[in-house]
Amino acid sequence: MILNSFTILAIYLSILFILCLYRAYKGxxxxxxxxxxxxxxxxVTIVIALIAAITGQDSFMDVAIIYAxxxxxTTIAVSKYIEKKKLF
Amino acid sequence: MLKEYVIFFxxxxxxxxxxxxxxxxxxxxxxxxRMHATTKSDTLGAGLAxxxxxxxxxxxxxxxxxxxxxxxxxxxxxxxxxxMAKATYNQNRDEGETK
Numbered sequence: 001m002i003l004n005s006f007t008i009l010a011i012y013l014s015i016l017f018i019l020c021l022y023r024a025y026k027g028x029x030x031x032x033x034x035x036x037x038x039x040x041x042x043x044v045t046i047v048i049a050l051i052a053a054i055t056g057q058d059s060f061m062d063v064a065i066i067y068a069x070x071x072x073x074t075t076i077a078v079s080k081y082i083e084k085k086k087l088f
Numbered sequence: 089m090l091k092e093y094v095i096f097f098x099x100x101x102x103x104x105x106x107x108x109x110x111x112x113x114x115x116x117x118x119x120x121x122r123m124h125a126t127t128k129s130d131t132l133g134a135g136l137a138x139x140x141x142x143x144x145x146x147x148x149x150x151x152x153x154x155x156x157x158x159x160x161x162x163x164x165x166x167x168x169x170x171x172m173a174k175a176t177y178n179q180n181r182d183e184g185e186t187k
Contacts, residue, residue: 083175
């Protein structure tokens with residue numbers, strides 16, 4: 001019963017990815033796309049943690065930690081590129 | 089039995105706040121208002137979903153990893169929004185736009 005509710009929330013978040021991807025496709029400026037990808041990476045972290053609870057494999061939780069770090073570093077790098085027009 | 093009800097309530101609240109963030113991302117007119125809408129509601133939704141997973145697992149090593157993910161999301165999401173807002177503001181100021 002609880003596992004079914006976890007599955008329902010994971011599917012619902014997957015539907016919300018598509019709506020966020022519409023903003024990443026449509027967005028007028030580059031900053032809108034960065035905001036959209038940041039939101040998607042937060043949601044993907046939650047979905048991976050839910051999948052770790054659904055399937056019972058505990059090693060997926062490490063994947064969620066690494067994905068959260070990767071989303072943060074991506075946002076920082078793209079914001080720096082937008083601001084200064086170069087990365088290094 | 090009480091545990092199940094608490095988990096259902098947390099999951100439904102999490103889905104509600106995630107959908108509020110997505111509606112704000114789609115409907116708001118400006119980049120800064122989109123950041124404002126998504127950052128807060130996504131932080132709260134992630135916290136509620138991870139809290140539901142913590143209650144489901146009980147005391148375990150996995151709960152420590154979930155607490156780590158929760159604290160990490162709570163620190164990094166406002167920081168990332170601040171950096172994005174600063175980059176967008178400086179870019180718009182350099183280009184001479186007011187928006």
